[in-house]
Structure formats: structure tokens, C-alpha cells
Amino acid sequence: MSEPLKTRREREKQARYDTILDAAELVFSEKGYERTSMDDIARTASLSRALLYVYFKDKAAIQRGIMLRAGHSLFRRFEEARQTADNGLSQIRAMGESYYRFYLEEPDYFSALTKASTAMAEADESQAEEMLCSKSDLMELMVGAIELGLRDGTMNRDRINDPVQTALYLRGALHGVILLCQSEMGEGNPAFPAEQLIRHTMDMLTSSISA
Secondary structure, eight states, X not given: OOHHHHHHHHHHHHHHHXXXXXXXXXXXXXXXXXXXXHHHHHHHHTOOXXXXXXXXXXXXXXXXXXXXXXXXXXXXXXXXXXXXXXXXXXXXXXXXXXXXXXXXHOHHHHHHHHTHHHHHTTSOHHHHHHHHHHHHHHHHHHHHXXXXXXXXXXXXXXXXXXXXXXXXXXXXXXXXXXXXXXHHHHTTOTTSOHHHHHHHHHHHHHHHXXX
16 A cells, blocks of 8 residues: 555544534533434444444444543643643642632543543453543643752752652542532532632642651
């Protein structure tokens, strides 16, 4: 196969893959994951059901593809956040802000990532490896900011024994508070001070590691 022909076919394959995920995102958002069928996705993508199965073995595999998209979106946000600050502590704060904006601006992606760890266990080897790499890339950005903070003196060495554990703690704590706020507001409590609590959490987390 000539290189131009191979390249064109690869582009066409990627375009169909993206079309399927675009369609699935739309239908999942409108109908919910459980009520969506493979026929719904094929119809929305204007593809045959048979062709759909060439790219994804089932609906769960499609959902995992969306989770990968969500991870890539958050990675871009974290990268941009780090570039806005010149010291480690400020970078971590900026990444916390970007995670909150991710929740507000891309709620479907935020929800998808919340389920990613469970979904990874059911993925085939190739997709599981992609998901693991995506998760590792996000952690590396946070760990890099923490290591910078230790070098530049904006973070307290006495409070940070392990940058990886600290990154997990920071993200887990903020994620948990966001889920709490989401739950409270979903239970008919629109006056719940979600933004104030989330920002207070970011303040507390930042101060807990600052020099």
C-alpha cells in the first residue's frame, strides 16, 4: 500500500472513530448511558450498526473512548494552568482552579472521569493501556508542580514526604468536595454555597502545603 493511500485510510478511520464518539456523547447526554442503544449511536452517527462494531465491541468500549477524551481535555487544561504561574505553589493552585472549571464547563467529561477507574478494569489491553497513560500524564503534571514547589521554596518540605502521595491527596480532596456539592445541589438545595465551599477547600489545601 502506498504511503499516501495508507495515510488517507488512517485519516478516514480516525474520522469515523471521532464521529462515533461525537454521536455517543450527544446521545448519552440526551438519553443517559443506560437508555442509549448501539442502534441510537449508529443512527446519530449516520453509520451502519455493523460498521459501529468494527470500531467498538460494545457500548462500554465507546464510553471508555469518551473517558479518554475527557482525560485529554483535562490534561490540556492542567498544562495551560501550569503555564500561567511561575512557582510550584501557584501552579498547583491554578490546576485546582482549572479542575473546578472543568467540572463547571464540561460536566459530562467530569462525570466520565469519575467512573474511569472502574471502567478501566473492564477494558481490553489496548484501551486499558491508553487510559492508564492518560491517568499517569495528569499525575505527572501535578507531581511536576509539587517538585518545583519544593525546589523553589514555595512548598513546605516538612509536610511533603512524597510528591505522588501529595498529588493524590490534593486531587482526591478537591474531587470529593466537588462531588459533595454536586450531591447537595442535586437534592433540591440550590442555595447550598457550593462555590464558596470549593474555593475554601482550595485555600485550605494550598495552605496545608505552603512554606
